[in-house]
Amino acid sequence: MKKKLAIFASGSGSNTENICRYFSESPDISVAIICTNKKDAFVVKRAKKLQIPTLVVNKTMLNDFNHLKKIFEDAKIDAIVLAGFLLKIPSVVLEKYPKKIINIHPSLLPKYGGRGMYGDNVHRAVLKNKESETGITIHLVNENYDEGRVVLQKKCSVAPNESLKTLSKKVRKLEFKFFPPTIEKILKNKI
Numbered sequence: 001m002k003k004k005l006a007i008f009a010s011g012s013g014s015n016t017e018n019i020c021r022y023f024s025e026s027p028d029i030s031v032a033i034i035c036t037n038k039k040d041a042f043v044v045k046r047a048k049k050l051q052i053p054t055l056v057v058n059k060t061m062l063n064d065f066n067h068l069k070k071i072f073e074d075a076k077i078d079a080i081v082l083a084g085f086l087l088k089i090p091s092v093v094l095e096k097y098p099k100k101i102i103n104i105h106p107s108l109l110p111k112y113g114g115r116g117m118y119g120d121n122v123h124r125a126v127l128k129n130k131e132s133e134t135g136i137t138i139h140l141v142n143e144n145y146d147e148g149r150v151v152l153q154k155k156c157s158v159a160p161n162e163s164l165k166t167l168s169k170k171v172r173k174l175e176f177k178f179f180p181p182t183i184e185k186i187l188k189n190k191i
C-alpha cells in the first residue's frame with residue numbers, strides 16, 4: 001500500500017512543492033495533506049495548484065492533537081515532513097509518529113540551529129561569522145528544535161564575496177536535490 005505523507009510548512013513552500021512533484025508519479029509514496037499555521041502563506045497557493053488538500057493548524061490544535069489525530073488516522077498518514085514549519089512539534093505528536101517526523105534545516109547542525117535560526121537568519125549568521133562552508137541537515141525530530149538524529153548532511157562552500165542571495169540559492173539547490181530522495185529512503189527503511 002502507498003505510504004502517505006503530511007507536509008507541514010509555514011512559508012513559501014518551495015520545498016513542499018518540490019517534494020510533491022517528486023512523489024507525484026511514485027507508486028509507493030504520496031503527499032496526502034499539507035498543513036500550515038499561516039493561512040495566507042504562499043504554500044497554500046502552491047497546494048491549491050498541486051491539488052493537494054490543505055489544513056490550517058494552530059498551536060492549540062497541535063498540543064491537543066485529538067482532532068488532528070483523527071484526520072491523520074482517516075487519511076492514513078504514515079509520516080510527517082517539516083519543510084519550513086515554525087511551530088514546535090509537541091511530544092503527543094512525536095509519540096504518535098516515532099522516527100517518522102523529518103525536518104530539513106539550512107545549515108550544518110548543530111551549527112546555526114535552535115530558536116530564531118530559520119530562513120535567511122541562518123545564512124546571515126553564516127556570512128557574519130565568515131564560515132568557509134555551510135549546507136543542509138536532514139534529521140528526525142525530537143522535543144528540541146533542530147536536535148534529533150541526523151540522517152544526512154550535505155555541504156557547500158561559502159565564497160569570500162558570497163551574498164545572502166547567492167548563498168540561499170546554493171543551499172536551496174541542495175535542499176531540492178537531497179530532501180525528497182532522503183524522505184523516500186527513510187520511508188522505505190533504507191537509511
Ligand code: GRF
Nearest residue numbers: 011012013014015084104106
Ligand atoms: C528551507 O530553507 C528549509 O531548510 C527551512 O525552511 C525553509 C523553507 O523554505 N526549514 P520553503 O518554504 O520550502 O521555500
